[in-house]
Amino acid sequence: MSTQQPWNHEEFEAKLREKGAAYHIHHPFNVMLNTGKATPEQIRGWVANRFYYQIAIPVKDAAILSNTPDREVRRQWIQRILDHDGYEITAPDGTTVRDEGGIEAWIKLGEATGLSREEIVDLRHVVPGVRFAVDAYINFARQRPWQEAVCSSLTELFAPKIHKERLANWPEHYPWIESAGLQYFRNRVSQARRDVEQGLAVTLNYFNTREMQERALNILQFKLDVLWTMNDAMANAYGVNK
Ligand SMILES: O=C(O)c1cc(C(=O)O)c2c(n1)C(=O)C(=O)c1cc(C(=O)O)[nH]c1-2
Numbered sequence: 001m002s003t004q005q006p007w008n009h010e011e012f013e014a015k016l017r018e019k020g021a022a023y024h025i026h027h028p029f030n031v032m033l034n035t036g037k038a039t040p041e042q043i044r045g046w047v048a049n050r051f052y053y054q055i056a057i058p059v060k061d062a063a064i065l066s067n068t069p070d071r072e073v074r075r076q077w078i079q080r081i082l083d084h085d086g087y088e089i090t091a092p093d094g095t096t097v098r099d100e101g102g103i104e105a106w107i108k109l110g111e112a113t114g115l116s117r118e119e120i121v122d123l124r125h126v127v128p129g130v131r132f133a134v135d136a137y138i139n140f141a142r143q144r145p146w147q148e149a150v151c152s153s154l155t156e157l158f159a160p161k162i163h164k165e166r167l168a169n170w171p172e173h174y175p176w177i178e179s180a181g182l183q184y185f186r187n188r189v190s191q192a193r194r195d196v197e198q199g200l201a202v203t204l205n206y207f208n209t210r211e212m213q214e215r216a217l218n219i220l221q222f223k224l225d226v227l228w229t230m231n232d233a234m235a236n237a238y239g240v241n242k
Pocket of ligand 1: 057152153154155156157158159162163188227
């Protein structure tokens with residue numbers, strides 16, 4: 001057991017952010033995608049496989065909702081499910097508000113790359129390594145205390161940069177993908193920032209001894225490994241061009 005003093009919030013947050021060095025933004029398969037070296041086949045392979053992650057996220061968030069007795073947390077956390085699944089809500093006066101949600105936006109991204117809706121949603125292209133890695137994330141959220149599951153979402157600290165990189169580079173390198181198809185990435189930049197604020201607040205407060213803070217870093221590493229392993233599996237299936 002560690003007998004050291006806990007890091008203060010600033011130090012602890014800095015330790016979490018240091019973990020960005022192991023983010024999948026640095027994986028050779030992602031570097032290939034974001035530097036314009038990928039073939040249409042490789043891009044389609046990535047989009048079709050990442051769809052399995054997209055559909056897992058609201059399931060994972062529903063596990064967190066079901067595990068927390070804290071109503072204030074649930075009030076905020078439910079937004080993530082709406083972000084991905086979309087919603088159609090009719091007020092008592094009959095007015096309806098709808099949003100197609102991130103999963104639908106991801107399907108549109110897939111269609112913009114030349115995949116059919118059917119071959120995306122029936123998961124035929126999802127390779128075993130991606131499936132196992134994503135399932136591990138869902139299982140972790142189902143089985144561990146909800147604060148640990150919240151902590152595991154903190155790879156989102158590093159996500160705005162990867163989305164912005166795609167928005168900056170894909171139109172130049174892959175002009176055959178219609179710009180409207182990239183809407184998912186545009187939406188996520190601000191959504192990820194908001195998610196991170198909430199996830200960080202829970203994590204900084206809950207992991208309040210040095211031993212727990214070290215556990216939080218290991219949890220974040222687990223999630224980084226989920227994303228890294230997905231990229232390994234896709235690199236194995238589709239290859240990496242130098
Ligand atoms: O494209 C990416 O590289 C990337 C990474 C991550 C991430 O770091 O987990 C997420 C997303 N995108 C994303 O779009 C998203 O909605 C999301 C939710 C979560 C989460 O763990 O709750 N991660 C991510």
